[in-house]
Amino acid sequence: MSEIIRVEHLKYVYNPGMPDATTALDDVSFSVEEGDFVGIIGSTGSGKSTLISHFNGINRPTSGRVLVDGKDLWAPGADLRSFRFLVGLVMQYPEYQLFEETCARDIAYGPRNMGLDEAEIQRRVKEAAAFVGLSDELLEKSPFELSGGQKRRVAIAGVMAMQPRVLVLDEPAAGLDPEGRDTILGQIKAYHEKTGITVLLVSHSMEDIAKYANRVLVLHKAGIAMYDTVENVFARAQELLELGLSVPQVTQIFLKLRKMGLDIPTDVYTIPYAVKTIKKALAAKQAKGVE
Amino acid sequence: MLKDITIGQYYPGRSVIHRCDPRLKLIATIAYIVVLFVAANPLGIGLSLLLLAVLYRVAKIPGKLILRSLKPIVPIVIFTAVLNLFFVTGEGEPLVHFWVFNIYAEGVRYAILLAVRVCALIAGTSLLTYTTSPIVLTDAIENLLRPLNKVHFPVHELAMMMTIALRFIPTLIEETEKIMNAQKARGAMLDTGKFTQRIKALVPILIPLFISAFRRADELAMAMECRCYHGGEGRTRLKQLRFTATDGRCALVLALALAVIVSTRFFVPGLV
Structure with a gap:
């Protein structure tokens, strides 16, 4: 596997030179392998949204470099727009960017900007709509007639239709009911598995990250606190709690059990794995009893 | 690019000017604009600029911000200045003459004066919005229009x-x-x-x-x-506007300064 995104000593300051200047990111360095599903977490104001708008050149680093597919976004002569098609960014509450008369035309906006021919555009619209479960009937409706969750799926399809190599989503499930959450995140996961593209998912919910990602980037106070596989990050559950982040409920139970003196691992973050660990612990206990 | 818009852009600070009664600031700004037009002579305009520089200094507003507030009006200033340059006719020989255009010394002077005056006008009103938060400012307007x-x-x-x-x-x-x-x-x-x-x-x-x-x-x-908003009838305010002794002293100093600038009109030949 090769590196698709590389960030080197990235620093970003809002309103430089003004009395309200704030450093949103300070000396951030990391890289993402192609095909990974990276969850990005951090408390409010830790720089998550600022960080992800660097990957397609919406934000320009105050200092440091951002490389996508080995190329510096801000190198002299670099074509920023080509990076926007390479890294698809779904912003927070993306349903507010819808503008066309029909959903199909709105989804086609990105591919059309890429200069594709009409047949290819239509093919991509159909494909992206299928990924997020939009029926043909819905595609012909005005986006303003749809429910919140449907609108959001149209907006996500609009970015998927550009067939980027990296899909970045900023809180795609924010403000949706639990069912809408699971639908959207499940569709993104299925999309990731089917196409094999790299996905970066910003989320507040540890449960979501644990369920869908294979690597986790923890941001804290404008810097990286942890960047590791999901197992390794949740094994440091205590530290996560100290950073003011929550850990999945099942991890919390295991932390408490461990505090009560049970000899069990703390890197448990999904229910099936928890069941397995408990069974193993029980078997070990029985074996001890037999002796 | 949108961030360059400075309308209503408040630059927080604790200077005397920031804390001044907004009604005084509003009236003073209007008075300043009037003075810019009444004292239309080089000395008057020069003194007006000096006064503005002093006020910006007291308010501790960085010079960079003045330039930023002037940036959007540069095309208008250049346009009007050029128009004046070509169309103001004076007595005596034109300085430059080509095709149908004549540029007179008066035209040059008038164009410069106009450009400087418009810039001072914008910088002056910007000082008001830099040092007064929009909410306080509308409070003052409401109070003055009562x-x-x-x-x-x-x-x-x-x-x-x-x-x-x-x-x-x-x-x-x-x-x-x-x-x-x-x-x-x-x-x-x-x-x-x-x-x-x-x-x-x-x-x-x-x-x-x-x-x-x-x-x-x-x-x-x-x-x-x-929250039961029903218009202005019987509505009270959390922050009452108060005209303090400091405000009085500020008003006095400003009035004196503006009076001096206006008086230049009587012993320096004007241009208009």
């Missing part, structure tokens, strides 16, 4: 509309930037292409912006009604 209530002029409603409009300028700018970024992420080309293409490229920005502005207005109206 006598008009007698003739059934809806002073409070007007002030409330201004407050809301000013309050939502930054919000809408932020919103616009968000939408622009979202469409840029989908490959929108906003700053390249032919004029007609650029206009077309604005549609994906304007439609979501309008929709969100209407939604916001709706939500705000609902929130205001939920």
Whole structure:
């Protein structure tokens, strides 16, 4: 596997030179392998949204470099727009960017900007709509007639239709009911598995990250606190709690059990794995009893 | 690019000018504009600029901000200056003569004076908005216009509309930037292409912006009604405007300075 995104000593300051200047990111360095599903977490104001708008050149680093597919976004002569098609960014509450008369035309906006021919555009619209479960009937409706969750799926399809190599989503499930959450995140996961593209998912919910990602980037106070596989990050559950982040409920139970003196691992973050660990612990206990 | 808009851009500080009664600042700004036109001679304009420089210094506003507030009006200033340069005719021989154009010494002087005066005007009003938060400013306007209530002029409603409009300028700018970024992420080309293409490229920005502005207005109206807003009748304020002794001294100093500038009119030959 090769590196698709590389960030080197990235620093970003809002309103430089003004009395309200704030450093949103300070000396951030990391890289993402192609095909990974990276969850990005951090408390409010830790720089998550600022960080992800660097990957397609919406934000320009105050200092440091951002490389996508080995190329510096801000190198002299670099074509920023080509990076926007390479890294698809779904912003927070993306349903507010819808503008066309029909959903199909709105989804086609990105591919059309890429200069594709009409047949290819239509093919991509159909494909992206299928990924997020939009029926043909819905595609012909005005986006303003749809429910919140449907609108959001149209907006996500609009970015998927550009067939980027990296899909970045900023809180795609924010403000949706639990069912809408699971639908959207499940569709993104299925999309990731089917196409094999790299996905970066910003989320507040540890449960979501644990369920869908294979690597986790923890941001804290404008810097990286942890960047590791999901197992390794949740094994440091205590530290996560100290950073003011929550850990999945099942991890919390295991932390408490461990505090009560049970000899069990703390890197448990999904229910099936928890069941397995408990069974193993029980078997070990029985074996001890037999002796 | 949108961040360069300085209307209602408050630059927080603790200077005397920041803490001054907003009514005084408002009146002083209007007086300053009048003086700029009354004292239309080189000495008067020079002294006006000096006064402005001193005030900016006292308010501790960086010079960079003055330049930023002047940037948007540069084309207008150049346009009017050039017009004056060519069309003001004076006595005596023209300085330059070609084809149908004659440039007279008067024209040059008038063009420079006009340019400097417009810049001073903008810088002067910018000082008001830099040192006064929009909410306080509309409070002052409402207070000063109160006598008009007698003739059934809806002073409070007007002030409330201004407050809301000013309050939502930054919000809408932020919103616009968000939408622009979202469409840029989908490959929108906003700053390249032919004029007609650029206009077309604005549609994906304007439609979501309008929709969100209407939604916001709706939500705000609902929130205001939920808190029993019913107009200005019998409404009291959390922060009362008070004219303090310091304000009095400031008023005196300013009045003296402006009077001196006006007096130059009587012993320096004017240009108009």
